[in-house]
Amino acid sequence: MKKRLTLVSLVSIVLCLSCHSAVGAEGYDYFNNIRYPATRRPDVALDKINQQGGPDAVGYNKRVVHWWPKKGVDSVDVPEGVEARTWTVRTAELEPLVEAGFYAKWWPVDLRGKKQFKAHLIGFRGIGSKEGDPFTDEALVRAQGKGICPSVILRLEDGRKRCFSRGSFSDEDQEYILNLYEKEMARIHETLEPPPEKHREEITPAGRSVNSMRPAPTVRRASALLYRPDLKSLMTVFRARGSIPGVKLMRPAIARTHSGYSKTTGPTMNTAAT
Numbered sequence: 001m002k003k004r005l006t007l008v009s010l011v012s013i014v015l016c017l018s019c020h021s022a023v024g025a026e027g028y029d030y031f032n033n034i035r036y037p038a039t040r041r042p043d044v045a046l047d048k049i050n051q052q053g054g055p056d057a058v059g060y061n062k063r064v065v066h067w068w069p070k071k072g073v074d075s076v077d078v079p080e081g082v083e084a085r086t087w088t089v090r091t092a093e094l095e096p097l098v099e100a101g102f103y104a105k106w107w108p109v110d111l112r113g114k115k116q117f118k119a120h121l122i123g124f125r126g127i128g129s130k131e132g133d134p135f136t137d138e139a140l141v142r143a144q145g146k147g148i149c150p151s152v153i154l155r156l157e158d159g160r161k162r163c164f165s166r167g168s169f170s171d172e173d174q175e176y177i178l179n180l181y182e183k184e185m186a187r188i189h190e191t192l193e194p195p196p197e198k199h200r201e202e203i204t205p206a207g208r209s210v211n212s213m214r215p216a217p218t219v220r221r222a223s224a225l226l227y228r229p230d231l232k233s234l235m236t237v238f239r240a241r242g243s244i245p246g247v248k249l250m251r252p253a254i255a256r257t258h259s260g261y262s263k264t265t266g267p268t269m270n271t272a273a274t
Helices: 002-027 138-144 171-191 231-241 251-256 269-273
Strands: 048-051 063-066 085-088 116-125 151-156 161-164
Touching: 085 171, 116 171
Parallel strands: none
Antiparallel strands: 048 063, 085 116, 116 151, 151 161
């Protein structure tokens, strides 16, 4: 009887843990870490500062700021509700093109030469799509896989965060990434506020209030806005005045050139004016 009760208790515990894990995975936000926080996050540590002479030191004193590695930025804890997964590296054995110069990937030293490793998927970077680009050449599809797989942020076993771009993993892993990515995008889409079905009565389609509608402003030339009269305006003023103090007006030269120089007469009024 005791053995039976013990077995029932163990089964109940396992089921409870499974349910808790499933709820946590469903509730994890893979885009949470890319949002700009309004306040300091409790899971992110502060820089450590060593000030010679203390915080009230006067004059020149040595100050050392230890900003790396920082908890919550360079190393993170295991996120709740996300399980470790075995990732298969896209090696030359799977696709020889991955060793070509353009398609080659840079890998952390401790992962070089490995075919598989365990890590937690904690976020996405960039955009993705199962459809992909219909104009992508065959070599790119072979080297980086079908569709557009977004980059992923993985937490390695030692706590470090690393970003892995498209073409880093096998087709099965990238299919898993794309499925999860599109599922998350669909979830986010459901949380967006729907657009209004029609404009409010006091607002016009142009977005301006009826009471504040005014005639469109007169279009002015850029030269007028910059207080730089163009050549046509200068010619009108000069012709009306005939000349300006200290400069002799050379009508033929100005009429023949817009660059401010004439082969026959040398520098013209346009050059003098500018």
